[in-house]
Amino acid sequence: MKTAEGEPAGTVGLGELLSPVRRRLGMAIALRALAAALAVVPFAAVAELARVLLAEGPADRGRAWTVTAVAAGALLAWLLLTAVAGTLAHNADLDLQLSVRRRLVDRLGRVPLGWFTDRGAGGIGKAVQHDVDAMHHLVAHSLLDLTAVVVTALVTLGYLFWVDWRMALILLVPLVVGIALFARRITSMTAEMAAYDRALQRIIGSVVEFVEGIAVVKMFGQAKRAHRRYARAADDFAEFLDAWLSRSYRAGAASAVVLSPVTILLAVLVGGTALVSAGHLDAVDLLPFVILGLGLAAPLQAMDFHGEDIETANTAAKRVGALLAAPELAVPAEPRSPDLGGGPRVGMSGVEFGYDADRPVLSGIDLVLEPGTVTALVGASGSGKTTLAKLLPRFFDPTAGSVAIGGVDVREIAPDRLYRLVSFVLQDVQLLDASVRDNIRLARPDADDETVRRAARAAAIDDRVRALPRGYDSVVGRDVRFSGGEAQRLSIARAILAETPIVVLDEATAHADPEAEASIQDALSELAAGRTVLVVAHRLASVAGADRIVVLDRGRIAEQGTHAELLAAGGRYARMWRLQNPTHENDAYAGIGAGEEGER
Incomplete structure (x- = not known):
């Protein structure tokens, strides 16, 4: 007899779930990375155009139009590549959802019937529907957007270091501090997510118990007592949530302030003024840092949302993976037919x-x-x-x-x-x-x-x-x-x-x-x-x-x-x-x- 014991619990993760669409998703990410690099060109072109127009003597019209044409071409290419990458990612997402749901239905059709007795239909339905949906934003949007943020930041910093390495180092100070605060917040959220899930399950359980049992407790005159238990559970959850969100938002607020355009502009102006006054930087060379430095703030702040999407999708993938790793019913390699002569004994x-x-x-x-x-x-x-x-x-x-x-x-x-x-x-x-x-x-x-x-x-x-x-x-x-x-x-x-x-x-x-x-x-x-x-x-x-x-x-x-x-x-x-x-x-x-x- 051949026994299909199934995969050990926990072996099916997000990476494995993405395997059927990995090639298309990888192509979409590559195209979005190229588009993100091209997105820097128009902003850099503005700074270069300023150099041409503000140079001493007559402006070089030919160079000015060349810079303008390069910027326009880069912008058109960015639009095209972004559209193609988005289309590929959305098609990959649709195929992923179809693939995962088919795998779930196939797997659940081959597990022992008794396996379902320990699991509510709600939990299985949540995995089949909502948890698969939770991976949509990751595949169709967040991975591409996160790629764009990282590539844009790296290309921008590379260009600014080429303009002036000293000014680029000054710009890096608030960026590094803000990213460190952001990473600390994400680490803290990940560590406490399990506690949040447990607290949420407790309050949901108390609500269900209160609602389903209201007729019984009223009949025996215990409505106030039951309500006190529910209220106490709600208060405990509110206290936990308040403490958790307070810690999280303090770290998030600190990161947002450090990475805000005002902070970036302040660092650029203070550092630039010092370097220009000391004769280490031409005033016109400060313009790329003002234009591109401020452009770094918004994408880096958006990493917060992308990080939450990734964490949500990863958690959902674990629940889906647990179902896909459910042990299958053992099936015989060579089935036998029972002898029913005289009736089934x-x-x-x-x-x-x-x-x-x-x-x-x-x-x-x-x-x-x-x-x-x-x-x-x-x-x-x-x-x-x-x-x-x-x-x-x-x-x-x-x-x-x-x-x-x-x-x-x-x-x-x-x-x-x-x-x-x-x-x-x-x-x-x-x-x-x-x-x-x-x-x-x-x-x-x-x-x-x-x-x-x-x-x-x-x-x-x-x-x-x-x-x-x-x-x-x-x-x-x-x-x-x-x-x-x-x-x-x-x-x-x-x-x-x-x-x-x-x-x-x-x-x-x-x-x-x-x-x-x-x-x-x-x-x-x-x-x-x-x-x-x-x-x-x-x-x-x-x-x-x-x-x-x-x-x-x-x-x-x-x-x-x-x-x-x-x-x-x-x-x-x-x-x-x-x-x-x-x-x-x-x-x-x-x-x-x-x-x-x-x-x-």
Whole structure:
């Protein structure tokens, strides 16, 4: 078996993400660098033209027009090169966004389903949408603008040193001090960015907790207390933000003052006056420093914004890279097909699993699901019921032992084949922003309308859908909002349509009201008919008619048998039954998997 373990977390960075567009981006940067060098020429030409026009005697008209022509040509070339560089960068940016989003979708389509349970959809959506967008300004603008700033500064200083090295050194003093202050600010911001992210997450968490829990705290008269907690969290965040921004803006203000045109002009005038008075510099030679020296101030101050763009893009790239480095689901090099002769038989042998290496959730699980039977997993919260059920559709892979279908380990079955064998209905239903019809036929996109309606009727949701103004064409979330029970029945219709021989049900009626639960139970019974079913249940009455009930305790099988056998044994199951059904301790209520003779 070939195992695609995926790349180690953190190996996909900004540089690697830029690799598909690196050549075009490099060409754009080179063109922008050349344009930045040419941008200095018109300003230098003004100074040279002053030399010609202010020289003693008649002005050299030919030289004056030559200097003017060179300036005009440089300006036109600057416009052309800047436009071409910008076009290349924007095209590279569009291709980068397409490339990254395709890679994300491809990667997320190959990670284990259980990987998503530890990550909210919001965080993944943020990476796919907002974090990719955050890299746009870097690629399309900031890299080019930063290149222009650096090249313009270097070319300008080179020209000024050629005019007079002493005056150039004087001009360098405020530039060096301002850049040093700027670098210190950026270093400080980078060091404290992680603390800012943590503080922001805390205030967001307190806001969500306050809003979502307002109904409960009001009901119990604790609104003021809850508001105080939220206010305290908001005050703590405000104090942190104020202190951080105060330090940052003080450094930024100092850098801005030192690099301001006023400071640059003051340095040029004081230094130039001293050199001209001492006879070391001609007055006309001071003009290039006034013109070009002041021109250095604005681009250098803009480095602040470019630095923030780079830091933002780098942070976003780390989050995107973390998703791209997510471990992939192991796939077999030579897939095997299970033997389904006589029905799909599921076997679990010596199964162990733990989310952390030092904290096992399941230990020594040996279990057989015979074809066409219903097996229920019950037990206290945290006993490992849901985790065990999720090993069958490969939300996770066991750390030891095996889960097999028809004698073949599920890890040796191709994923697409596995999901044609196993379907699952979870307690938290996810419906797509699509029509009701498309939501139901998610597993079989080619299913015709009658087949979809037949599945909906079996799931007891057809009448509700047909009563909508647009019927099965109604878009979920726009034309209609389904209740929890209705959404659950749509999910069951989806599983019925899939027609998989094995079904996993995880607390399918956990959030349903009594009326909705009855409808869901009917739909589940229709779904379970003739299939091998593994169901996770909290309410024992809902699975009392199961062929086998397995009681888990701290990740191990404590006991198993039929409802009647377990009641007669007087063990853990019997105690749980008495607690849940104090007035019907011997009542064998038939839930999923029961026939007519077991119904009350």
